[in-house]
Amino acid sequence: MDLTVLSGQLGKYLDMPTSLPPLELWKPELSGDIDMLIKANGVWLHEGQEIKREKLVRLFSTILKKEGKDYFLVTPVEKWRLKVDDQPFVAVLMHVIERDGKQVVQMITNTGDELELNNEHILVTDSHESPRVLVRSDMYARLSRNVYYALAELAEEKEDGFYIKSNGLDFKIG
Numbered sequence: 768m769d770l771t772v773l774s775g776q777l778g779k780y781l782d783m784p785t786s787l788p789p790l791e792l793w794k795p796e797l798s799g800d801i802d803m804l805i806k807a808n809g810v811w812l813h814e815g816q817e818i819k820r821e822k823l824v825r826l827f828s829t830i831l832k833k834e835g836k837d838y839f840l841v842t843p844v845e846k847w848r849l850k851v852d853d854q855p856f857v858a859v860l861m862h863v864i865e866r867d868g869k870q871v872v873q874m875i876t877n878t879g880d881e882l883e884l885n886n887e888h889i890l891v892t893d894s895h896e897s898p899r900v901l902v903r904s905d906m907y908a909r910l911s912r913n914v915y916y917a918l919a920e921l922a923e924e925k926e927d928g929f930y931i932k933s934n935g936l937d938f939k940i941g
Contacts, residue, residue: 801847809857809877828878856908872933876908884933
């Protein structure tokens with residue numbers, strides 16, 4: 768099984784663009800706060816109601832930007848601050864492949880982002896030793912319980928904790 772199969776299981780958005788817009792080029796003034804919240808479990812709420820249209824959540828996730836500790840939805844002409852309970856993404860699926868004799872851990876987030884644990888997408892633990900993986904631009908995905916347990920099965924114990932290997936790199940998971 769590879770990411771294409773996993774993406775199909777997740778309901779990947781086949782008719783949506785996979786490239787991200789150039790958020791770094793968009794610098795509008797703050798338009799204000801929007802009554803939108805990304806809960807710790809990855810559910811997006813608008814005015815207290817869950818956004819159930821997956822394509823809309825995916826679209827919003829592509830224009831999500833972090834500045835300091837704040838998160839914003841950004842377009843070329845608007846910038847709206849929203850709230851995020853924990854991390855804006857959740858890693859919901861994981862798969863391990865072998866490439867050039869090395870183990871490679873692949874993940875998919877709740878918003879359809881595909882990534883591999885490597886130098887660009889690092890796995891870190893926070894003060895509670897809860898792992899999260901860098902998705903993009905200082906925005907992380909918390910690992911879902913099933914992804915965390917799947918990683919734990921791959922872990923090897925070292926002197927200072929448990930580690931997994933991906934792309935020839937060691938990542939501490941606890």
